[in-house]
Ligand SMILES: Nc1ncnc2c1ncn2[C@@H]1O[C@H](COP(=O)(O)OP(=O)(O)OP(=O)(O)O)[C@@H](O)[C@H]1O
């Protein structure tokens with residue numbers, strides 16, 4: 272394995288029970304810290320399935336997933352949970368708790384690390400609160416710290432989710448179409464923020480995205496999936512109109 276590889280996929284395939292086709296078919300990839308990867312592919316191409324394989328939410332039917340050189344495909348749930356604490360994840364629909372404040376939502380980012388029932392009733396020590404405040408500041412939401420998340424805009428909600436992920440001090444930042452429900456300007460600002468965080472914390476960032484222009488603007492590397500197969504892996508400059516037509520048909 273190469274030195275900087277943080278995640279390696281070795282010939283992974285995923286076939287969901289009862290399905291007659293592979294969601295992912297014989298995919299091999301090495302990903303390094305410092306890469307900002309955007310994954311393209313039309314609906315059903317396998318983007319979400321691939322992300323779930325990276326963080327152990329989906330165990331491939333064939334092949335191996337290595338995190339920092341360790342094969343996680345054989346891990347039991349508690350060890351997988353530990354692996355997952357290294358991976359911050361954001362989603363299209365934010366996955367926040369609407370009736371709780373920004374601060375309370377961000378603090379839930381510590382759950383993976385502490386695994387403590389007391390967290391649920393709001394027991395967080397001074398250090399955790401200080402870290403949460405820093406994360407909220409990093410996503411420029413300080414004035415909204417005590418506001419309920421349900422009263423925020425979509426872009427602000429995604430910032431809360433990013434701050435929550437930051438609290439895990441992740442080595443890998445994953446996004447499953449995190450800007451799909453946002454307007455273009457807001458989507459662009461979220462990507463700016465992700466890029467800033469990526470550079471500051473030296474992460475591997477991998478984002479599924481439908482907007483090709485965002486991939487071209489921010490990615491250091493673009494992957495394209497089609498019917499579960501990798502059909503492009505390269506620099507964004509190499510994405511031609513022809514290729515895009517093949518990807519999206
Ligand atoms: N839980 C599941 N059970 C059965 N089949 C599934 C399941 N999840 C996904 N699939 C199938 O696996 C394939 C890949 O789906 P996946 O959700 O990974 O695609 P995607 O690229 O994320 O699509 P989208 O852009 O719509 O989010 C599709 O054929 C889909 O129908």
Ligand SMILES: [Mg+2]
Nearest residue numbers: 318319320447
């Ligand atoms: Mg998806």
